[in-house]
Amino acid sequence: MDATNIKRDDPMYDAPLRKTELDVQQNKIAARDVQVYYGDTHAIKDVSVDILDKTVTAFIGPSGCGKSTFLRTLNRMNDTIDICRVEGQISIDGDDIYDKRVDPVQLRAKVGMVFQKPNPFPKSIYDNVAYGPRIHGLARNKAELDEIVEKALRRGAIWNEVKDRLHAPGTGLSGGQQQRLCIARAVATEPEVLLMDEPCSALDPIATAQVEELIDELRQDYSVVIVTHSMQQAARVSQKTAFFHLGNLVEYGETSQIFTNPVDPRTESYITGRIG
Amino acid sequence: MSDATYSGAGKGRSSLTTADARTAKRNAAEKRFRFYGLAAIGAGMFFLVVLLTAIVSNGIGAFQQTFIEVPVYLDEQALDPNGNRDPADMRKVSTFGYNPLIQTALYQQVRDAGIETSYEDAGDMKALLSASAAAEVRDWVLENPGRIGDTVTFELLASSRVDGYLKDRVSRDSIVNDRNIDAGHLDLVDALQADGALHKSFNPGFIFGSDASESRAEQAGLGVSMLGSLFMMLVVLVLALPIGVAASIYLEEFAPKNRITDIIEVNISNLAAVPSIVFGILGLAAFIQFAHLPQSAPLVGGLVLTLMTLPTIIISTRASLKAVPPSIRDAALGVGASKMQATFHHVLPLAMPGILTGTIIGLAQALGETAPLLLIGMVGYIATNYPDGIVSGFMAPNSAMPAQIYEWAKRADPAYYERAWGGIIILLVFLLIMNVIAVVLRRKFERRW
Numbered sequence: 001m002d003a004t005n006i007k008r009d010d011p012m013y014d015a016p017l018r019k020t021e022l023d024v025q026q027n028k029i030a031a032r033d034v035q036v037y038y039g040d041t042h043a044i045k046d047v048s049v050d051i052l053d054k055t056v057t058a059f060i061g062p063s064g065c066g067k068s069t070f071l072r073t074l075n076r077m078n079d080t081i082d083i084c085r086v087e088g089q090i091s092i093d094g095d096d097i098y099d100k101r102v103d104p105v106q107l108r109a110k111v112g113m114v115f116q117k118p119n120p121f122p123k124s125i126y127d128n129v130a131y132g133p134r135i136h137g138l139a140r141n142k143a144e145l146d147e148i149v150e151k152a153l154r155r156g157a158i159w160n161e162v163k164d165r166l167h168a169p170g171t172g173l174s175g176g177q178q179q180r181l182c183i184a185r186a187v188a189t190e191p192e193v194l195l196m197d198e199p200c201s202a203l204d205p206i207a208t209a210q211v212e213e214l215i216d217e218l219r220q221d222y223s224v225v226i227v228t229h230s231m232q233q234a235a236r237v238s239q240k241t242a243f244f245h246l247g248n249l250v251e252y253g254e255t256s257q258i259f260t261n262p263v264d265p266r267t268e269s270y271i272t273g274r275i276g
Numbered sequence: 277m278s279d280a281t282y283s284g285a286g287k288g289r290s291s292l293t294t295a296d297a298r299t300a301k302r303n304a305a306e307k308r309f310r311f312y313g314l315a316a317i318g319a320g321m322f323f324l325v326v327l328l329t330a331i332v333s334n335g336i337g338a339f340q341q342t343f344i345e346v347p348v349y350l351d352e353q354a355l356d357p358n359g360n361r362d363p364a365d366m367r368k369v370s371t372f373g374y375n376p377l378i379q380t381a382l383y384q385q386v387r388d389a390g391i392e393t394s395y396e397d398a399g400d401m402k403a404l405l406s407a408s409a410a411a412e413v414r415d416w417v418l419e420n421p422g423r424i425g426d427t428v429t430f431e432l433l434a435s436s437r438v439d440g441y442l443k444d445r446v447s448r449d450s451i452v453n454d455r456n457i458d459a460g461h462l463d464l465v466d467a468l469q470a471d472g473a474l475h476k477s478f479n480p481g482f483i484f485g486s487d488a489s490e491s492r493a494e495q496a497g498l499g500v501s502m503l504g505s506l507f508m509m510l511v512v513l514v515l516a517l518p519i520g521v522a523a524s525i526y527l528e529e530f531a532p533k534n535r536i537t538d539i540i541e542v543n544i545s546n547l548a549a550v551p552s553i554v555f556g557i558l559g560l561a562a563f564i565q566f567a568h569l570p571q572s573a574p575l576v577g578g579l580v581l582t583l584m585t586l587p588t589i590i591i592s593t594r595a596s597l598k599a600v601p602p603s604i605r606d607a608a609l610g611v612g613a614s615k616m617q618a619t620f621h622h623v624l625p626l627a628m629p630g631i632l633t634g635t636i637i638g639l640a641q642a643l644g645e646t647a648p649l650l651l652i653g654m655v656g657y658i659a660t661n662y663p664d665g666i667v668s669g670f671m672a673p674n675s676a677m678p679a680q681i682y683e684w685a686k687r688a689d690p691a692y693y694e695r696a697w698g699g700i701i702i703l704l705v706f707l708l709i710m711n712v713i714a715v716v717l718r719r720k721f722e723r724r725w
């Protein structure tokens with residue numbers, strides 16, 4: 001697939017001049033010299049990256065290259081792993097998220113996450129979506145909560161399929177529907193950044209297409225970071241692409257440029273299928 | 277190896293319809309293994325059937341008891357000499373006052389039925405009746421003082437020898453040297469049975485009654501020790517479930533994984549394998565000698581069994597917490613739940629069936645435990661009455677079901693042998709009920725979606 005043909009009409013693509021402007025004004029996440037260790041293993045080495053607001057950023061790279069690990073440092077999900085240690089600086093809107101005063105719970109409300117395998121709670125569809133708003137106290141009453149749930153499900157592009165069975169179990173949905181439910185659950189807490197860890201790897205091509213379409217829509221409101229194994233997917237949905245290899249960020253730039261004219265030979269080898 | 281395979285396959289003469297030597301060998305091995313498996317299961321089933329048959333055939337008799345219907349004339353002269361029906365006065369007449377009335381009544385009944393007997397004195401027939409008969413009549417009279425002066429027909433317990441004769445435990449040969457009963461008494465029993473006054477019927481006293489002295493096997497029941505077991509189980513449930521679940525949740529979800537938690541983990545597993553009598557001596561030292569809690573009390577028994585059950589509950593709870601997929605924790609943390617919210621809102625409900633099953637299995641184990649009770653004084657001839665209330669239920673000396681069974685099994689009178697087996701039937705029924713509850717709860721809490 002030729003990445004340059006995608007979304008020609010997108011404002012992100014038309015003017016090189018605007019790019020620098022965006023970098024300054026819409027810098028959502030700034031990571032500087034990030035190191036991640038699992039015990040003695042140095043999993044992420046010196047990664048510095050700027051992630052823009054209202055943009056889809058794709059992390060690509062062979063298995064075990066650290067892209068998922070890096071994604072999980074962005075909302076401190078790695079905190080749950082005892083042996084994991086993060087060094088360097090990651091800031092969101094200028095706030096260092098590894099500052100001692102930062103409560104990871106608040107951070108995760110701001111940085112939502114969708115996982116590789118759809119993981120709805122074994123509860124009703126409604127409760128799945130309502131759980132986040134409930135624990136964060138986003139709704140004052142039932143009517144408001146209903147509204148939040150409906151809005152989130154519409155955002156997740158699943159409202160029409162489930163509106164008549166909101167109290168049916170979320171785990172009874174098909175895989176693709178479950179993943180969109182998980183996306184709806186993630187957006188229900190009104191996050192500013194949405195992290196997606198290979199969200200389509202467990203889905204069939206039709207469900208994948210639906211989720212990809214959804215990701216493109218989510219870009220209107222969020223900064224989306226997606227880890228993917230599929231280079232076609234990265235080319236289809238993202239504006240920026242970062243290529244990771246053996247824990248290093250090898251190359252980061254406009255998706256069109258990475259796929260058509262990579263600077264680093266390793267990137268070229270990977271996208272042409274010689275490594276990975 | 278590969279050469280051999282190649283040469284075999286390379287011959288090209290092997291047909292798919294005839295098995296080659298290797299295949300035949302493999303198939304034979306599989307057939308043998310299936311046979312071993314079936315044989316093992318068959319042996320297991322056989323022993324189970326033998327066990328159950330033995331228990332039921334030996335113990336079922338305990339649920340039946342021989343009774344003699346005796347119309348007793350409640351003589352006012354003897355039972356209420358003052359004639360004012362004052363309960364305090366009536367209590368002064370002990371069972372010795374009732375015995376002659378009952379013996380006379382039985383003598384009269386034999387005479388009226390036209391049964392020929394060599395016994396001339398009413399007192400000679402007392403061997404037929406349980407020593408508890410007088411107490412039985414007295415209790416009834418104290419409750420119904422208005423009936424004094426009437427002739428009331430009582431179903432009185434026959435003595436254990438008579439009961440044994442009807443259950444083929446006692447024969448004319450076996451009583452030759454028995455001072456408690458003569459052949460003449462057995463003739464009377466036959467005659468009374470033919471007359472219909474003496475019969476075997478269901479004995480609620482065995483299930484609901486209290487223990488009786490060595491010489492009154494016919495009166496002994498499991499009811500009071502059942503209550504002792506119940507109070508112990510309450511203590512175990514109230515203490516072991518919250519402590520065990522809290523400890524497991526902390527260790528599994530919150531505790532850092534380091535050397536100290538490793539040591540704790542290993543020790544909990546070791547505690548599960550510690551012989552229960554060790555917990556008994558620990559309970560004796562800690563709760564009775566140090567804390568001065570009363571001896572033989574279900575409270576102490578419950579505390580000891582709590583110590584014993586905790587490792588079981590912790591291990592099964594941790595296993596079921598571990599079985600909850602990590603993706604659920606990720607999902608909860610990912611929407612900004614705190615660790616505690618993730619645990620209590622999502623992980624714990626999913627682990628619930630396992631926790632409940634583990635708890636009930638632990639309780640069932642505790643219910644059947646005898647050894648630690650030996651050391652805190654809960655085995656022996658202890659309670660003859662129901663506790664007065666909740667407090668004395670916990671604090672007053674009592675026994676427990678398995679301890680009572682053990683106590684019966686070691687008594688000399690062969691009548692107690694049957695009661696020990698009968699007690700085991702009741703204990704097994706309780707264990708069966710608890711296991712059914714565990715299955716039902718598991719089904720109820722299990723989320724199939």
